[in-house]
């Protein structure tokens with residue numbers, strides 16, 4: 566179908582979700598899980614947040630008007646959408662939506678399509694451009710997003726992409742390479758960007774020769790394994806299913822581990838990496854399987870907290886995982902390093918002109934008192950014993 570933009574408002578087909586008018590229970594939102602303390606948010610903050618009515622049964626197909634693009638907008642003919650588990654969260658009312666006074670929502674965030682009409686004055690795009698849309702249209706740049714940047718998402722607060730034609734702001738779109746089909750490109754907004762953030766967004770960027778453990782054989786992990794291979798590194802894919810692991814091997818993954826059959830699967834990773842461990846380990850268990858992920862990582866490696874898929878018996882664990890995930894925290898073990906680090910430390914102290922704070926100096930003969938004082942935790946800063954005066 567091609568919309569006749571000049572003759573009124575032509576119809577198109579959209580998959581629509583009925584939104585329940587009930588106010589969301591703040592206890593059920595992810596926002597609640599990532600707040601800095603355990604207190605529930607003021608429910609008044611959430612008055613405009615609605616839970617979608619439960620379940621895909623509330624979806625229906627409907628003809629809706631196609632609108633012509635306004636200034637700074639383009640009309641995109643959506644050629645493919647890819648699905649993510651968050652789409653299910655919206656359908657099942659686990660993720661809330663801030664859409665006020667609107668009974669309906671078009672779900673699904675990730676699409677690829679082509680621009681079929683430009684708003685007046687739009688010069689940054691051309692008709693026929695092949696595009697995907699960013700997941701958080703408001704987050705244009707920068708490492709630390711504002712609340713506004715990330716709290717409005719496609720297929721949740723903004724209408725989604727399960728529709729034949731959709732208007733987008735010009736700055737919400739990214740051109741896709743000719744090498745990708747629309748179906749392939751539609752996987753990039755969430756799964757692709759997630760993989761990119763894991764492999765290239767942290768302190769240790771992926772390097773050729775690295776090992777990366779990908780949990781399960783879902784959308785993020787298999788794309789992650791493919792990009793790992795493409796970058797000259799080695800993916801290790803885990804799964805509950807030997808059949809799914811066979812499929813991963815067909816994609817070129819040499820090392821696979823069945824995490825159901827091997828509850829201590831980190832041992833397999835250590836074998837594969839000759840005892841060293843993997844440079845990157847991705848964990849989607851919401852802390853329930855974190856012990857395996859930590860033990861599978863090499864010294865100086867990174868464990869990436871990605872999801873909350875484990876059997877969440879303990880809400881505190883899930884909350885911890887959500888805090889690390891949504892606040893993009895790096896939880897990093899500290900142990901002092903080699904001589905080069907010692908030299909670097911001296912240089913830093915010299916250049917910063919810092920005089921290390923010593924709160925108490927004991928003579929050598931009173932060393933015992935010094936140790937007892939330390940034991941009693943009454944001190945601040947450092948306690949020093951002068952051993953030889955001259």
Ligand SMILES: NC(=O)c1ccc[n+]([C@@H]2O[C@H](COP(=O)([O-])OP(=O)(O)OC[C@H]3O[C@@H](n4cnc5c(N)ncnc54)[C@H](OP(=O)(O)O)[C@@H]3O)[C@@H](O)[C@H]2O)c1
Nearest residue numbers: 759780781782783784785786804805849871872873874875
């Ligand atoms: N933080 C973010 O920005 C972000 C972005 C995207 C996705 N995610 C999260 O990342 C996770 C994966 O996303 P996805 O889109 O790839 O989901 P998906 O396509 O639904 O795949 C999920 C896979 O995870 C595996 N899995 C389930 N429980 C597991 C466990 N206890 N240990 C290891 N693997 C397990 C399963 O693999 P097998 O069937 O092979 O066992 C399942 O197929 C989800 O939790 C999602 O919410 C987070």
